Amino acid sequence: MPSKILVADDELSVLKIVKYYAEKNGYQVDTASDGEAALRIFREASPDLVVLDVMMPGLNGFEVCEAIRDVDMRVPVIFLTAKGDLVDKGMGFKLGADDYVTKPFEPEELIMRIRTCLRRRDAFPAKRKDSNVIDLGDLSVDLSSKTVVVRGAEVPLTAKEFDLLAFLARHPTEAISRVRLLQGVWGEDYIGDSGVVAVVVRKVREKIEENPAKPHHLLTEWGYGYRLV
Incomplete structure (x- = not known):
């Protein structure tokens, strides 16, 4: 059965080509x-993936995206918009977007992004009926109850520690850059030290890893960012 995609954009030409x-x-x-x-x-329709333009009427x-995330934290959402500045990207990732494609775009590139998001979702389905629970081996992240x-055993995390882990859990196995984590977890208005990402990662490792010095789940991508596996 083919995957179902919802595409929302106020430009008819974009809808037609996608x-x-x-x-x-x-x-x-x-x-x-x-x-x-x-x-x-x-x-x-309960689509398997959603492509959203940012600037739409109403x-x-x-x-x-925020309304979708209130009921489903796992359906992939890709923003497609002409507004490609970092402020909008930060807001999108903070709301739970999986990817961001700016106009003008190559249709085949968008299809590649769609394929990647769907493959990642299919490779790591939730093991429970609750679609807001992400299970990764012996690590389980409940996005509803946080x-x-x-x-x-339940592990107590601070709000920021949970937000960082949840952001990574929504993109299992994907290498997430420090900049993207900073935008997605701390928000586009954050003006503090970017080193805060490494500090929170260390604290999360101390709580979820058997040996934080040799992490099994939260891995470092040297010179780039982090990956949750």
Whole structure:
């Protein structure tokens, strides 16, 4: 059964080209030209992935993403917008976006991003019926109750420690840059020391790893960022 994709954009030309290339690559596509329609179709069709423009009439893409995340933390969301500055990217990642593609874009690149997000989701499905629980071996992250269980025992984390771990858990095995973590966890308005990321990573490791000096889950990508496996 083909994966279902919802594409929301107020530009008809964008909807047509994304729909054409997505269907050409075997996906089933629904389209919406505003935020309200996007949310209605999301509730009715339960798509496997959502592509959202940021600037839409009515509800904008950020508001739609936030509403989607209220009911489903695991469906991949890709922002597609002409506003490519870091402020918007930071907001998107903070709301739980999986990827960000700026206009003008190559349709095949967008299809590649869609394929990657779906493959990652399929490779790491939640083991429980609750779609807001992400299980990675002996590590379980509950995005609804904001609890973490490691080797059968609940681990107490501060709010920021949980936010960082949850951000990584939404992108299992993907190397996430320090800049992207800073934007997604601390927000676009944060003006402090970027070294705070490494400090919180160290604290998380002390709580979830059997041997923090030789981490099994939260790995360092030297010179780039971190990966949760």
